[in-house]
Amino acid sequence: MPRLISNLSKELVRRGVLRALGAYVVLVWLLAQGLVDLLPAIGFPDWAIQAFLAAAVAATPLVAIVAWKYDLTAKGFLRDKVDVANREQARAGHGGGPTTRVSPQRRSNGSILVASWTDERGNGCEQEFNVRFSVGRDPQADIRLADDRVSRRHLEVYPVGEDWFVRDLSSLNGTYVDGDRIEVRKVEQKLDVSLDREGPRLGLAVRVLQDTQLTARTSHGSQIGQ
Secondary structure (H helix, E strand, C coil): CHHHHHHHHHHHHHCCHHHHHHHHHHHHHHHHHHHHHHHHHCCCCCCHHHHHHHHHHHCHHHHHHHHHHEEEECCEEEECHHHHHHHHHHHHHHCCCCCCCCCCCCECCCEEEEEEEECCCCCEEEEEECECEEEECCCCCCEECCCCCCCCCCEEEEEECCEEEEEECCCCCCEEECCEEECEEECCCEEEEEECCCCCEEEEEEEECCHHHHCCCCCECCCCCC
């Protein structure tokens, strides 16, 4: 629990939520100072300032939500910069323009994904997939990582033709590649993924199959290191 609170605090700072709330409090205070003199002068009742402060307090959660989701930039309000970067990179990886939408498939066409990780006992594990699979702390996950930093449904890996993609499933601590938080990322031959910035690592490698191998593969391969 302390780690979860620490990670949440870091994410609040990264997304500028605390900064936005601080600026909002200062703005409300400045407006209140001006309204104390202005409202009575133009005939408003004494309770008008209390109503303003109550409305400002009620709006505080909305300010926090907007700050979490959006960044204020020269181009206006945009989605959080990490989310924007991930979407742009995902589009580039898909090979399409801004309107391109790629639907995940359940089964790969002509390739397998080799996943490798270390289990809670320190054993090295490896497994092959030619179908979509999930990673998380949930016992029902295809790859289960028993670590408090890992969400129950942390990420999924899915095929699109012969390509494979990693997608974060709105995990609390995030999915990282080379220290950058991602939402969607294409697996370019090999990709090392961290569940939480300093959490468990998952190695991913794409292996394209020859025609003679396609009918010989099943959905799961062997697991080593037991």
